[in-house]
Every structure is written in C-alpha cells, then in structure tokens.
Amino acid sequence: MPVKTIDQIARETQCDVLWIRFLDFHRRDVRVDGPPDKSEWDTPGRRSVLEALDANGIAWIPCWPWLEDGCLVYSYEGDVYVDVLPAKDNPDFQKLSALLKKDQQGTPAIDGVWLCVFALEDAMKYAYRDEPGWNDNP
Numbered sequence: 001m002p003v004k005t006i007d008q009i010a011r012e013t014q015c016d017v018l019w020i021r022f023l024d025f026h027r028r029d030v031r032v033d034g035p036p037d038k039s040e041w042d043t044p045g046r047r048s049v050l051e052a053l054d055a056n057g058i059a060w061i062p063c064w065p066w067l068e069d070g071c072l073v074y075s076y077e078g079d080v081y082v083d084v085l086p087a088k089d090n091p092d093f094q095k096l097s098a099l100l101k102k103d104q105q106g107t108p109a110i111d112g113v114w115l116c117v118f119a120l121e122d123a124m125k126y127a128y129r130d131e132p133g134w135n136d137n138p
Contacts, residue, residue, distance in 0.1 A: 005064040006116075009081050010123035011130065017123075018082040018096070019063055021114045022046040045110050046078055049100070056095050059083035066118055066126075086117050 010017045063081040084092045
C-alpha cells in the first residue's frame with residue numbers, strides 16, 4: 001500500500017486529522033549524500049511512541065507530511081497518521097494528548113515528537129492533487 005500524504009488522508013476521511021512528526025532525526029548529523037535510511041528515522045523516541053499507541057489500541061499508519069507544491073522529499077521520514085478524531089471530548093484523543101502532552105512552554109513530552117493537526121479546510125485547497133496524472137512526470 002502506498003504511503004499517503006496527511007492532506008490526502010484528511011480529504012479521504014473528510015475531517016481534521018492528527019499526525020505525529022518525529023523530528024529528532026532532523027537534529028542529528030545525518031548523511032548529506034542522499035535520502036535518510038531507516039536507521040536515521042527509526043529512533044528510540046519514535047519506537048516508544050508507536051509501542052504506546054499499540055498498547056493503548058490507537059491505530060496508526062505511516063504517512064507523508066503535508067508538502068508545498070514543488071517540495072522534494074527523498075524518502076519516508078517516519079511520520080504517522082493517528083486514527084483519532086481531534087476532539088477534546090474524545091477519550092482516545094485525551095489518551096493521546098496525555099501521552100504527548102507539552103509543558104507550559106510548548107515543549108513536547110518526548111523530545112523531537114510533535115502531535116500535529118491538519119485541518120480539512122486546508123487539505124481541500126490541495127484536492128487537485130487527487131486528480132489522475134497530477135504528479136506524473138512528462
């Protein structure tokens with residue numbers, strides 16, 4: 001199954017969506033001669049979060065981040081879509097928020113792990129990307 005972008009997932013589900021960015025690998029010295037390999041994005045922080053999601057019965061799948069037109073991404077960077085409706089009264093959202101809560105200054109509980117929301121309204125601006133052939137190389 002191909003990995004989808006977070007905006008594509010929002011359009012398919014027709015709601016705001018959550019995804020987790022694992023930015024700790026971006027702060028390490030990584031190779032500059034090509035795309036990151038799994039050893040660069042499969043970090044201990046990422047593994048512990050995914051284990052916690054599984055332990056709490058929270059479904060997730062790999063995803064691409066949202067990208068501006070013209071952006072180039074070499075390969076998968078470790079982001080995941082979390083199948084939880086971002087609503088304060090949703091028990092799964094409460095569990096997820098507790099797991100990844102930020103302190104008063106907005107620093108994430110786990111270094112380099114960011115819980116993000118992508119609004120459906122923003123995703124719809126990129127609906128043209130769903131058209132056949134949009135990303136074909138001429």
